[in-house]
Amino acid sequence: MEQTQLQAVWEQILTKMKETLAESAFKWFKSVKPISLTATGLVLSAQNDLVKDWITSHYLTIIEDAVGAVLGSKRKVDFLVLPSVQPEPEPEPAKPEKDADSTQDTKEAKEAAGHSSRKKEDPNQGTLFQEQPPAPVDNGDMHIVAPGDRSSLNPKYTFETFVTGSSNRFAHAAAMAVAESPGKVYNPFFMYGGVGLGKTHLMHAIGNRVLQNHPEMRVLYVSSEQFTNEIIRAIQEGKAELFRQKYRTIDVLMVDDIQFLSGKQSTQEEFFNTFNALHVADKQIILSSDRPPREVQKLEDRLRSRFEGGLITDIQAPDLETRIAILKNKALLDHVDVPNDVLMFIANRIDSNIRELEGALTRVVAYASLINKPVTTDVVAEALKDVFPNSHKKEVTLEVIQEIVATYFKIRIEDLHSKKRTRSIAFPRQIAMYLCRELTDTSLPQIGNFFGGRDHTTVLHAYDKIAKEREENAKLHKIIKDLIESIQKM
Numbered sequence: 001m002e003q004t005q006l007q008a009v010w011e012q013i014l015t016k017m018k019e020t021l022a023e024s025a026f027k028w029f030k031s032v033k034p035i036s037l038t039a040t041g042l043v044l045s046a047q048n049d050l051v052k053d054w055i056t057s058h059y060l061t062i063i064e065d066a067v068g069a070v071l072g073s074k075r076k077v078d079f080l081v082l083p084s085v086q087p088e089p090e091p092e093p094a095k096p097e098k099d100a101d102s103t104q105d106t107k108e109a110k111e112a113a114g115h116s117s118r119k120k121e122d123p124n125q126g127t128l129f130q131e132q133p134p135a136p137v138d139n140g141d142m143h144i145v146a147p148g149d150r151s152s153l154n155p156k157y158t159f160e161t162f163v164t165g166s167s168n169r170f171a172h173a174a175a176m177a178v179a180e181s182p183g184k185v186y187n188p189f190f191m192y193g194g195v196g197l198g199k200t201h202l203m204h205a206i207g208n209r210v211l212q213n214h215p216e217m218r219v220l221y222v223s224s225e226q227f228t229n230e231i232i233r234a235i236q237e238g239k240a241e242l243f244r245q246k247y248r249t250i251d252v253l254m255v256d257d258i259q260f261l262s263g264k265q266s267t268q269e270e271f272f273n274t275f276n277a278l279h280v281a282d283k284q285i286i287l288s289s290d291r292p293p294r295e296v297q298k299l300e301d302r303l304r305s306r307f308e309g310g311l312i313t314d315i316q317a318p319d320l321e322t323r324i325a326i327l328k329n330k331a332l333l334d335h336v337d338v339p340n341d342v343l344m345f346i347a348n349r350i351d352s353n354i355r356e357l358e359g360a361l362t363r364v365v366a367y368a369s370l371i372n373k374p375v376t377t378d379v380v381a382e383a384l385k386d387v388f389p390n391s392h393k394k395e396v397t398l399e400v401i402q403e404i405v406a407t408y409f410k411i412r413i414e415d416l417h418s419k420k421r422t423r424s425i426a427f428p429r430q431i432a433m434y435l436c437r438e439l440t441d442t443s444l445p446q447i448g449n450f451f452g453g454r455d456h457t458t459v460l461h462a463y464d465k466i467a468k469e470r471e472e473n474a475k476l477h478k479i480i481k482d483l484i485e486s487i488q489k490m
């Protein structure tokens, strides 16, 4: 079935379901997409396990009934968890490769593919449909990178647009050295630092500079998520060899946010092989992470020691002077005139994330132009009252937090209110309390009250405990990030 037809059928099914389902339940279907429809089954995508589990436990019969009503006969409804992989048209029937990796069902592949074993039994079953990929490098793109290809790079992220200060001077200098002599000075080059502090910018700056000096080189920037997705697809589609050809012919490979390789064994193994092949050939490898290699959890020792074999440099949060300089630079690049006191006002309020700093300036300038007033600190205060960090606070309710947390941990909402203290209940409860404090303006006593009449000191204890564990435990950090994402999408 054509993609457009499939979409049309799915919309009819949704309309049918609306006859039975409450409007509020529809939020769960916002991101659900049809993947394939055959005589016996309908496969839908869910963005994560949470959505999949909630829908299958609450609405499966309703979907199946609606499918029956629209198509005239019932089908089995299955879900594939596809976090950010955009489905592509089904390729030619996959020829199983004689390669060990391609026949191995990796844990990550299973995680990403959900029920895809159905697909393996009959590779021609159904028709996958395609959407425009959001990123310049498609997750499934297994093309060899051409010499001089800049398509994975952001042309705006250059050394010229990067403002230096005491927080990033060393990283900047090392990045320049790497860019001038790729594969010769610091290999691998490993940058780490908090969110939005310029790691990605510096990586692209290296790539742009390398291609300026060496248009014949093959340069590739990927996020570790893209890298993982490509491996999974390569394995599923029997393209492991293509994957290797692509990655082992690169002169400068940059992999961003490698902390997300944590716990992904097969991906780490393939990454290790790629790393070695490139390193032996003196090709440059550049990595970034939110923490130093030794603090990345569940990272194979052999990878950790490879990462530590090159130059490791950190990027700190910028001081006030650097923040003001960054804002000035952005105003200059955007051709807008912003008074110093306004820059100071913004720089004083946002001190740890340059992405937010820049976002605030953009909003202020847009707001002033909309209301047709000059950019003053009063206008800034007005423009930013809703958009400073935690701007989501008002929309998030304690009920939504409880619902999401209970679903994620597969417990009942009543358990969160109960007196039960077993870890399987107490831990999710503490996470829920943490999120209530983090994402809403509700006071500690009110939160305590909402969780079965608990004291505010219990909430405070839960908050401190989870905040500390989140710092130390990458897995918990990821869980909380996913939960926040799900909550904010509601």
Ligand SMILES: Nc1ncnc2c1ncn2[C@@H]1O[C@H](COP(=O)(O)OP(=O)(O)OP(=O)(O)O)[C@@H](O)[C@H]1O
Pocket: 157, 161, 162, 163, 164, 168, 193, 194, 195, 196, 197, 198, 199, 200, 201, 202, 257, 290, 326, 354, 355, 358
């Ligand atoms: N020193 C700097 N000078 C100018 N702009 C900067 C600087 N540092 C960061 N930026 C800008 O801040 C934004 C966020 O930076 P970037 O994406 O590189 O952060 P990151 O450290 O990779 O974050 P994440 O951990 O989220 O991947 C980008 O728009 C980038 O251009």
